Amino acid sequence: GAGVSQTPSNKVTEKGKYVELRCDPISGHTALYWYRQSLGQGPEFLIYFQGTGAADDSGLPNDRFFAVRPEGSVSTLKIQRTERGDSAVYLCASSLGRTDTQYFGPGTRLTVL
Amino acid sequence: DQQVKQNSPSLSVQEGRISILNCDYTNSMFDYFLWYKKYPAEGPTFLISISSIKDKNEDGRFTVFLNKSAKHLSLHIVPSQPGDSAVYFCAAPSLYSGGGADGLTFGKGTHLIIQP
Numbered sequence: 001g002a003g004v005s006q007t008p009s010n011k012v013t014e015k016g017k018y019v020e021l022r023c024d025p026i027s028g029h030t031a032l033y034w035y036r037q038s039l040g041q042g043p044e045f046l047i048y049f050q051g052t053g054a055a056d057d058s059g060l061p062n063d064r065f066f067a068v069r070p071e072g073s074v075s076t077l078k079i080q081r082t083e084r085g086d087s088a089v090y091l092c093a094s095s096l097g098r099t100d101t102q103y104f105g106p107g108t109r110l111t112v113l
Numbered sequence: 114d115q116q117v118k119q120n121s122p123s124l125s126v127q128e129g130r131i132s133i134l135n136c137d138y139t140n141s142m143f144d145y146f147l148w149y150k151k152y153p154a155e156g157p158t159f160l161i162s163i164s165s166i167k168d169k170n171e172d173g174r175f176t177v178f179l180n181k182s183a184k185h186l187s188l189h190i191v192p193s194q195p196g197d198s199a200v201y202f203c204a205a206p207s208l209y210s211g212g213g214a215d216g217l218t219f220g221k222g223t224h225l226i227i228q229p
Contacts, residue, residue, distance in 0.1 A: 004156070033216050042117075042202050043157065045216025059216060091156055099206075102217065104149075104156030 002026070004105035006092050012111045013082055021077040021108045025094030032075050033102060034067055035091040043091050049075060050098060082112045116140045119203055119220035127228050132190040134223050136203030139184065143205040147217065148177060148188050151200045160201075161188070190225075198227045 005024040013019050025032050030051055035043035045059040049069045057067070064082075069075040079086055089109050093102040118137045126132045136146070144165040149157035163170040163177045163186065170177050176189045190197055204217040 035216065040122075040221065042119075042204070042219030042221050043217070045207055045218070048216055056216075093156070101147075101159050101162075103159070106154065106156050 004092055004094050004103055006090075006105040006108050008108060009106065010109045010111075012113065014113050015082060015084060017082050017112075019079050019082060019110065021079075021090050021110070023075045023077070023092030023094075023105060025073060025075070025092070026103055027073075029094035029096055029103075030072070031095045031098050031100070031102075032069060033093040033095075034075070034077050035093065035104075037089045037091060037107070039088075046077070048098075079110075082110075084112050086110060087112045114139075115220075116143075117203055117205055117218050117220040119201075119223050121223050122221070123224040123226065125226045125228055126193050128195060129192045132188075132193045132197065132225055132227070134188040134190075134201050134203075134225065136186045136188075136220055137184055138186075138203075138205060140205075141184065145206055146177070146179065146186055147204045148175075149202045149204060149219075151202065151222070157202060193225075193227045195227050195229065198225060200224050 007022045032049040034046040037043045047067050048056040052072045064080045067077045089107040091107045093104045095102045116139050147162045148160040150160045151157045161172050161175050163179050168179050179186045200222045202222045203220040207218045
């Protein structure tokens, strides 16, 4: 079946703008994760959804970042008032359940000018 | 405070030889480890895992060894093939990292280059 998909693959925006990044998980996966990977670093955890609820948002860097998963499937990561330091690849992963293997999407490369 | 460390940013190995990628961790509460492989412009792909109740797990050409007393694990690839050229990440569930995070804690990765 289809893997995790993310759109757009690339996003260029200007400092101060608002962006939305979308993740389509593998069908039937109840757990969904967002990570951020900066250059030369490993992915860093942002937020975890179990179903529709954000079970753990401890990795979100500040209140400019917000994510939703209203129907327990597609998720959107929203970044307000973008800053140049937000430039990174944003990865989404899904798994059957919390302790199961996480499958990653290809990521969205965000560039803030 | 980096709890999962991969100290070699890159590693070059001749095709057919053994590749050994190393990973150290500081949190003795970690009880499960994973290796992910990443090609450019793609997301990480799960490769192999090991539970702390084992010291070895093998899957085809890939073997992971765990030394709990040294807080060290290694991934062995033998024989190395050109398609193995990628960035390899060591990871552990963040549950015991403090803060209750439910994701994975990753190392910085090692770029493996297989030379023909």
